[in-house]
Amino acid sequence: MPDINFATSSHDAAEPKPAADDGGNLRWDIIELLFFAYRDFVGDPDQELEAFGFGRAHHRVMHFVYRYPGLKVADLLDVLRITKQSLGRVLKQLLDEGYIVQKTGDNDRRQRLLYATPKGEALVQKLAGLQTTRITKALAEMGPQDAETVKRFLRAMIDRDDPDKVLETIFASVNHDAKE
Numbered sequence: 001m002p003d004i005n006f007a008t009s010s011h012d013a014a015e016p017k018p019a020a021d022d023g024g025n026l027r028w029d030i031i032e033l034l035f036f037a038y039r040d041f042v043g044d045p046d047q048e049l050e051a052f053g054f055g056r057a058h059h060r061v062m063h064f065v066y067r068y069p070g071l072k073v074a075d076l077l078d079v080l081r082i083t084k085q086s087l088g089r090v091l092k093q094l095l096d097e098g099y100i101v102q103k104t105g106d107n108d109r110r111q112r113l114l115y116a117t118p119k120g121e122a123l124v125q126k127l128a129g130l131q132t133t134r135i136t137k138a139l140a141e142m143g144p145q146d147a148e149t150v151k152r153f154l155r156a157m158i159d160r161d162d163p164d165k166v167l168e169t170i171f172a173s174v175n176h177d178a179k180e
Helices: 028-050 056-067 073-080 084-096 118-140 146-157 165-179
Strands: 100-104 112-116
Touching (some): 028 056, 028 118, 056 084, 056 100, 056 112, 073 112, 084 100, 118 146
C-alpha cells in the first residue's frame, strides 16, 4: 500500500499525482469533486443526526419513507441496496423512537408499508432544508439554465438498468415535469 502523507501545514501540502501517470484517461477532477461535494452535502445532516444518535442510514431511510408514503420494506431494501439485517436495525430504532410507523398492506397482509410520523416528517424537513440551502447556494453561482444541466448530469450518473421501483417513479416524474 502506498505511503500517503497529507501534511498539516499549508506550505507542505500533499501534491496530487500528475494526470500523465495514469495515462490521462481518468477523470480525477470530477471524481474528487464528487467525493468532496458528497462529503459536504451529507455532512450538514450528519451533524444534526448525531444529536439523535442517528447516522446516514437513518437519513436515507427517513428520506425515502417520507417522500414515498406507504413504501414497502422490500422496495426500500432495493432502493438502499442494503441487507435486511442492516435495514432491520435502523428501522427498529426509527419505529421505537416514533419517527416511522409500519402498517400491513390492505391486499396482502404480509406487506409492511412504511410511513413517516409527524415527528419523522419534521426531521426530514429539517435535513432537507440544510441540503436545499447548500444546493441553492451552489446554483446561485451558476446561470439559471445550469440547474437543468446539473440534473441531467446527475440522472446520467445513475445506473438506468436498475429495476428499482422508486427510481422508476423518480424518472417518470422527471420526464413528466420536462413535458410541462
